[in-house]
Amino acid sequence: MISIIPNRAPVMQEVLYCPQCAHRLHQAIPDGDHAERSVCSQCDYIHYLNPKLVAGCIVEYQEKILLCRRAIEPRHGFWTVPAGYMExxxxxxxxxxxxxxxxxEARVDDLVLFASYSLPHISQVYLLYRGTLRDGAHAAGSESLETRLLHAEDIPWQDLAFFVVADALQRYLQDRQRGHFAHYDAVVEHDAQHQARLVSYSRVG
Amino acid sequence: MISIIPNRAPVMQEVLYCPQCAHRLHQAIPDGDHAERSVCSQCDYIHYLNPKLVAGCIVEYQEKILLCRRAIEPRHGFWTVPAGYMExxxxxxxxxxxxxxxxxEARVDDLVLFASYSLPHISQVYLLYRGTLRDGAHAAGSESLETRLLHAEDIPWQDLAFFVVADALQRYLQDRQRGHFAHYDAVVEHDAQHQARLVSYSRVG
Structure with missing residues (x-):
């Protein structure tokens, strides 16, 4: 199993035993499959590894953007938009x-899908929406040190937690300026120095 | 663990034992979490359940659409576009x-993200691209009984495997007719009779 830590290299965890019958797993290509999986010879359990979906949103109120300062690792103390693993x-x-x-602690309305990002190096897909803050109210939840509504010129670009957040916020502000929002689909990879970079993107609208 | 069968109700599988140490799991809310998970008191393993991503594509060649007749369950013998679980x-x-x-056995080019579908009743997200078939060549792979390039009027609407495929093909053909492709984000749910229906969608472009 791969434990996914956003914007870090995947941490390999051992999947040694069958979660159904506790028998020791072994590596094999299941019938009709094309890749090796951890499988159980006792109960035929197959352990699949699949990418995780992260969903979040760029939320606006009176032309200001809602940002959260992270109270958790990774990137403790850095700023992000609300986002997390889909349940x-x-x-x-x-x-x-x-x-x-x-x-x-934000109630959001009018969510429209704004951007999709594949991050194959950590087997994640981000789906970021854009929307509006219902009543201007916001406050730090348990995973945030603080929350703020910030004008574009006050966004702390050097202190954003993740490349995807910075890229999406830039596109959002550009689209807002031209008065028309598109939908973006992008791929982000890590180079040899573990620096994230955009390797491709397409735009609709 | 939930074994996901497309467009069917999820089949609950028992996750009883820790895949790391084979200890019996129990139900608890982990520190800082908001939901009950299967956790291991011996090695602190936490078993998360996350939606699965399915990606596929509507592929065109000389105004015809590539469809595959399924050689596997569910919906054996019914028609679909190429799509499957992301690795x-x-x-x-x-x-x-x-x-x-x-x-x-199709080589595809020019992939642009066309539609996203959430299917919360089976904890799946579909991401469907549109693209072109490189050289007109196609043939049944091991999961298909046959493959065909079909004009719009020849699409077997009554014999399509999944609601999402029918919905996406309809939108694709409408957009092609108006000469402009949008991006769609939609939610499909099952009613009490297990019939799939579109409960919301938004469009960009």
């Missing part, structure tokens, strides 16, 4: 709204 | 291209 049973927009409430 | 280490577009090759 079973919710939609991507519900996840974005839930994260806004958990991290910034 | 670790790939981008969403790479997944769509890989599935086109695996299911239809």
């Amino acid at each position: 079973n049973g919710e939609t991507t927009a519900q996840c974005a709204a839930r994260e806004a409430y958990e991290e910034a | 670790n280490g790939e981008t969403t577009a790479q997944c769509a291209a890989r599935e086109a090759y695996e299911e239809a």
Whole structure:
């Protein structure tokens, strides 16, 4: 199993035993499959590794953007938009709204999907929405040190937690200035120095 | 663990034992978390359940659409566009291209993200691209009974495998007719009779 830490290299965790019957797993290509998996010879359990979905939102109120300063690792003390791992049973927009409430006690409306990012080096996909803050109210949730509504010129670009957040905020502000929001689909990879960089993007709208 | 079968109700599988140390798991809310998880009191392993990402593509060649007739369950014998579960280490577009090759031996170009669908009742997110078939060549891969390039009027609407595929193909053909492709973000749920229906969508472009 790979434990995903945002914007860090994946940490390999051992998946040694079958979660269904506790038998020792072994490596094999299941029938009809194309890749090696950890499988159980006792109960036929197959352990699949799949990318994780992160959903979040760029939230605006009176032309200001809602940012949270992280109270957790990775990137403790750095600024981000509300975002987090999607849970079973919710939609991507519900996840974005839930994260806004958990991290910034913010009620968000009018969510429209703004950008998708594949981060293959950490097996994550980000789906970032844009939306509005319902009543201007916000406060630090348990994962935030503080929350702020900031004008574009006050965004702490050097202290943003993640490359994806910086890239999405730049595109958002550019689109806002031209008066028309597009949808972006992008790929971010890490170079040999573990620096994130945009390797491709396409735009619709 | 939930074993996801597309467009069917999730099948609950028991996750009873720790995959790291084979100790019996129990239910608890981890520190700083908001939901109950299966956790290990011996090695602190936490079992997270996350939605699965499916990526696929609507592929066109000389105004015809590439469809595959499924050789596997669910929906054996019904028609679909190439699509499948995303693997670790790939981008969403790479997944769509890989599935086109695996299911239809098709080489695809010019992939642009066309539609996102949340299916919360089965904890899946579909990301469907649109693109072109490189050289007109296609053939049934191991998961397909046959593959065909079909004009819009020949698409077997009554024999499509999944609601999401039918919805995306309709939007694609409408957009092609108006000469301009948008990006769609939609939510599909099941009603009490397990019939899929579109409960919301937004459009950019």
